Amino acid sequence: MSSTGWGVIRSEGARIAHVANGQITTDASAPMAARLAALQAGLAAVIAEHQPGRAAAEEIFVNKNPKSTLKLAQARGCVLAACGAAGLVVNEHAARLVKKAVTGTGAAEKAQVVTMVKVLLPGVALAGSDAADALAVAIADAHLGPRS
Numbered sequence: 001m002s003s004t005g006w007g008v009i010r011s012e013g014a015r016i017a018h019v020a021n022g023q024i025t026t027d028a029s030a031p032m033a034a035r036l037a038a039l040q041a042g043l044a045a046v047i048a049e050h051q052p053g054r055a056a057a058e059e060i061f062v063n064k065n066p067k068s069t070l071k072l073a074q075a076r077g078c079v080l081a082a083c084g085a086a087g088l089v090v091n092e093h094a095a096r097l098v099k100k101a102v103t104g105t106g107a108a109e110k111a112q113v114v115t116m117v118k119v120l121l122p123g124v125a126l127a128g129s130d131a132a133d134a135l136a137v138a139i140a141d142a143h144l145g146p147r148s
Contacts, residue, residue: 001071002028004039004079005130008050009121011142018121020050021131032071036078043082055083056091056141058098058133091145093137101140 003026008019024042026035047055060076063069083090096106103116114132118124120139126132 001035001039001075002026003128003130004043004075005128005132005134006043006046007131007135007138008046008052009135009138009142014143016120016139016142018124018135020046021124021135022046022127023130032074036074039075040078040082043079044085047082047086047088052088054091054141054145055088056093056137056145057083058137059092059094061095091141093140093144097144098137098140101143102136 004024005021006024007021010017010019024039024046026038028035030038057076057079060069060073063072080090093101099108099113100106102108102120103112105112108116110129110133113136114126114129117126117132117135117139121135124135126135
């Protein structure tokens, strides 16, 4: 939860283009409520700046560590709340489906996803691995999600 990636692309038919990407970081020593508020505010600022037509998020998955799963769910709730407050439809996709849409295989390693994001969005300067993941979700949604 210390870093949440975001990515914005433009999609016209089968064509996609990079608009922006980044990572919202929170202070790991701050109280959870403050970290969640910072995440929601950061994402609200990104939405206000870029005015997307819709949003996409990875479906939740269960970690081996229940505390990690709970923190992920709380952060995801902030993401959904920020999108909902902005009136955005949020399409949700399983991680394996995102990987398959971007790399051709649902079992792709993180490095393969990053490589394909760079291939599909030539010249992109990634803000980090979390931003690469977010762009992968956006790319998958452009191909899989309902058109708005």
